[in-house]
Amino acid sequence: MRCLSCHKLSFSIICQSCDKRLLVPTVTKRKVGTLEVVSLFKYKNIETFLLTKHTPVGFRIYKYLGKKFVAPFVDNFIQNIEEEISVVAIDEKVNSGYSHTALLSHFVTDNNALVSHAKLLAKNSVNYAGKSLSFRLENPRNFSYTGKPNIQVILIDDIITTGVTLQEAQMELMRHGVEVIFALTLADARE
Numbered sequence: 001m002r003c004l005s006c007h008k009l010s011f012s013i014i015c016q017s018c019d020k021r022l023l024v025p026t027v028t029k030r031k032v033g034t035l036e037v038v039s040l041f042k043y044k045n046i047e048t049f050l051l052t053k054h055t056p057v058g059f060r061i062y063k064y065l066g067k068k069f070v071a072p073f074v075d076n077f078i079q080n081i082e083e084e085i086s087v088v089a090i091d092e093k094v095n096s097g098y099s100h101t102a103l104l105s106h107f108v109t110d111n112n113a114l115v116s117h118a119k120l121l122a123k124n125s126v127n128y129a130g131k132s133l134s135f136r137l138e139n140p141r142n143f144s145y146t147g148k149p150n151i152q153v154i155l156i157d158d159i160i161t162t163g164v165t166l167q168e169a170q171m172e173l174m175r176h177g178v179e180v181i182f183a184l185t186l187a188d189a190r191e
């Protein structure tokens with residue numbers, strides 16, 4: 001195949017030299033209410049890759065980012081913990097042929113990690129892109145959690161903007177006695 005960025009022949013969707021040059025993580029933390037959110041990249045730095053989400057190469061890009069960055073981060077965190085930790089991605093709805101958030105959690109392999117899919121779905125699929133905080137607050141996602149109660153989870157999403165979505169997800173999980181240890185997103189869109 002060809003590298004999405006430089007178009008040279010490559011074994012993966014992003015070639016090694018573009019990976020080294022363009023995919024340099026900038027890990028940041030922010031607090032949204034009581035929720036700690038860790039982001040691996042600044043949105044601007046990987047925007048071209050994230051914008052492929054609803055295009056034919058989006059599947060390969062999200063798979064690449066999940067495997068190369070999200071899964072190792074989670075595995076590395078969990079390996080120092082004795083208890084079982086669940087990994088739950090936000091709203092794994094199939095869109096453009098695949099669920100982009102499911103790809104982000106899919107490659108976690110640690111023995112103490114339990115990856116469960118499609119357990120936290122939004123009943124309201126309103127599009128938040130470019131919308132204000134007040135619009136987001138007035139149009140909640142209405143998450144519904146159908147996974148195990150009373151567990152500890154790492155919550156996964158692709159992008160954090162205001163944090164409203166993650167907070168809403170956390171509240172739904174709390175209703176089921178689920179403690180969110182932290183949320184992990186690929187990119188922080190805060191300026």
Ligand SMILES: [Zn+2]
Binds near residue numbers: 005008014016
């Ligand atoms: Zn390249």
